[in-house]
Structures are given as C-alpha cells and as structure tokens.
Amino acid sequence: xxxxxxxxxxxxxxxxxxxxxxxxxxxxxxxxxxxxxxxxxxxxxxxxxxxxxxxxxxxxxxxxxxxxxxxxxxxxxxxxxxxxxxxxxxxxxxxxxxxxxxxxxxxxxxxxxxxxxxxxxxxxxxxxxxxxxxxxxxxxxxxxxxxxxxxxxxxxxxxxxxxxxxxxxxxxxxxxxxxxxxxxxx
Numbered sequence: 001x002x003x004x005x006x007x008x009x010x011x012x013x014x015x016x017x018x019x020x021x022x023x024x025x026x027x028x029x030x031x032x033x034x035x036x037x038x039x040x041x042x043x044x045x046x047x048x049x050x051x052x053x054x055x056x057x058x059x060x061x062x063x064x065x066x067x068x069x070x071x072x073x074x075x076x077x078x079x080x081x082x083x084x085x086x087x088x089x090x091x092x093x094x095x096x097x098x099x100x101x102x103x104x105x106x107x108x109x110x111x112x113x114x115x116x117x118x119x120x121x122x123x124x125x126x127x128x129x130x131x132x133x134x135x136x137x138x139x140x141x142x143x144x145x146x147x148x149x150x151x152x153x154x155x156x157x158x159x160x161x162x163x164x165x166x167x168x169x170x171x172x173x174x175x176x177x178x179x180x181x182x183x184x185x186x
Contacts, residue, residue, distance in 0.1 A: 004068060005064065006018075007021055007022045007025075008022070008059060008062060008064075008068065011056060011059045012059055012060045019056055023052060026069065026072055027048070027052075029069070029073075030048060030051065030052075030072060030073065030076050031044060031045075031048050033073055033076045033077065033080075033138075034047040034048045034051070034076055034079075034080065035119055035123070036119065036122055036130075036134050036138060037077070037080035037083075037084075037130065037131065037134055038080070038083075038123065039123050039127070039130070040123060043083070046083070047076065047079050047080050047083055048076070050079045050082075050083075051072075051075050051076040051079040054075050054078075054079065055072055055075055058075070077134075077135075077139060080131075080134075081131065081149055081150070084127050084128075084131050084150070085150075085151070087127060117175060121168055121171045121172065121175075122134070122168070124167075124171065125164050125167060125168070128150075128152075128160055129160050129161075129163055129164035129167065130164070131146075131150060132146055132150070132157050132160040132161050132164060133160075133161060133164040133165070133168075135149065135150075136157075136161050143157040143158050143161075
C-alpha cells in the first residue's frame with residue numbers, strides 16, 4: 001500500500017518513471033475493462049489510452065479514500081461511455097430472430113466456453129446493447145442509473161439488456177452446437 005501511495009505521489013509530481021510503473025501495474029486489468037466496452041482491440045486501446053491520460057491529468061484529485069484501482073476503473077468506464085456517446089448517431093441493429101433459446105446455466109456456459117470466446121461475443125453486440133449489458137452486469141448499475149448515463153429511458157435500458165442477453169444466449173448456444181459438431185466429426 002505504501003508503495004502505491006509513493007507511486008501516486010510521484011505521478012502527482014509529474015515523474016515519468018512513476019507514471020510508467022503505475023501504468024504497467026494497472027494496464028492489464030484496465031485493458032480487460034476496456035475490451036468489454038469496445039467492439040475490438042483497437043477501440044479498447046483507444047479507450048485505455050484516453051483513460052490513462054485522464055488518470056494522470058486528475059490523479060491529484062484522488063484523496064486516498066477507497067480503492068485506487070476502483071477510481072481508475074471508473075475513469076476507464078467513463079471514457080468508454082464518452083466514446084459511445086460520441087458515436088451515438090450510428091445505431092447498429094442486431095437481428096435476434098429465433099432467439100428463443102433455452103437458458104443455459106452459468107456453470108454450463110463457463111465450462112464450455114473460454115473467456116476469449118465470451119469476450120468476442122460481447123464485442124459483437126451493438127454499441128447500445130454492449131454498453132447497457134456491461135453497465136448492468138459488470139458495474140452493477142440499476143436501469144435508472146444506466147438511463148441517466150446514456151440519455152435513454154429506463155424502458156430502453158431494460159429492452160437493450162433483454163435483447164443483449166438473447167443475442168448472447170443465441171451465440172452461446174450456436175458455439176456449443178458447433179463444438180459438439182466438431183467433436184462428433186473427430
């Protein structure tokens with residue numbers, strides 16, 4: 001903890017070495033956060049870059065109460081939200097016809113799919129669905145909060161979450177069926 005405080009103080013004082021060390025420590029986790037909110041690796045890298053620029057710009061405002069990692073994570077999520085809002089004019093529509101797939105248990109999904117494959121499925125969601133899904137599932141926000149952050153109604157937030165889940169459920173089902181088929185061909 002003391003080492004982290006020294007790094008933060010070094011960053012406040014503009015020491016590049018402290019900034020590089022703090023970046024190296026936090027980058028892997030924060031990149032994972034950015035990947036969940038982006039459509040691809042390049043967009044995640046842009047969000048991460050912008051996020052760390054803001055972290056170093058506002059690090060003097062961190063008051064050592066609460067988790068520093070949580071503070072940085074919030075900045076990354078806000079950068080992702082800002083990127084989403086700036087691209088809001090482009091609404092991608094996902095066709096979720098035939099999305100009446102039987103719900104699979106979490107254990108079944110996790111045992112058959114890897115993290116990378118699940119992340120790719122989340123990245124296939126439209127920007128609106130991806131934002132609502134991430135804010136609800138990973139950030140624990142309520143629909144009212146999501147609606148305020150994204151400038152949409154609570155009903156739209158609920159609908160987007162439902163559609164995102166249906167899309168992901170269908171993608172998981174398709175992936176499981178494909179895996180079963182590949183196994184039977186072997």
